Amino acid sequence: MSVIKIPRIVPPYPFDAYAHLVEPVSAADGGGFLLSFPDLPGCLSDGATIEAAIANGRDAFVSWMSAAADMGAPIPPPLYRHEGERNLSGRFVQRVPKTLHARLQGRAKAEGVSVNQLVTTYIAECLGRAR
Numbered sequence: 001m002s003v004i005k006i007p008r009i010v011p012p013y014p015f016d017a018y019a020h021l022v023e024p025v026s027a028a029d030g031g032g033f034l035l036s037f038p039d040l041p042g043c044l045s046d047g048a049t050i051e052a053a054i055a056n057g058r059d060a061f062v063s064w065m066s067a068a069a070d071m072g073a074p075i076p077p078p079l080y081r082h083e084g085e086r087n088l089s090g091r092f093v094q095r096v097p098k099t100l101h102a103r104l105q106g107r108a109k110a111e112g113v114s115v116n117q118l119v120t121t122y123i124a125e126c127l128g129r130a131r
Contacts, residue, residue: 011065
C-alpha cells in the first residue's frame with residue numbers, strides 16, 4: 001500500500017463557523033458519539049464522549065479541508081447552522097427558575113463540567129432519543 005502525504009492547510013473558515021451535529025451511537029454500534037458536518041459531506045468523527053468526538057472532529061475538519069485543497073476541490077463556505085437553517089449563532093438565552101438553576105449547578109459540579117456543557121449534553125441526548 002502506498003501512502004500519500006497531503007499537506008495540512010489553514011482552513012479558510014474556522015471549525016466553529018460550521019454547524020456540527022453530535023449524536024449518540026447505539027451500544028450495538030459500539031457506543032460513544034458521532035460528529036458530522038452538514039456542510040462538509042463525508043467529514044465525520046467519533047469519540048467515547050461528546051468532548052472526544054468534538055476534539056477528534058477538529059482533526060477530521062482540518063484533514064477534510066486539506067484533502068479538498070489538495071484535490072483542487074472547492075471548499076464550501078459555512079451555510080447551515082442547524083438542520084437547514086442558515087447562519088444561526090449557536091447561542092440562545094433561556095431563563096429558568098432559581099430552583100432549577102441550582103439543581104443544574106449542583107449536577108454540573110458533580111459531573112465536573114460547566115452548566116452550559118451539561119445543558120448542551122442533555123439537549124443532545126434528548127434530540128438523539130427523539131430521532
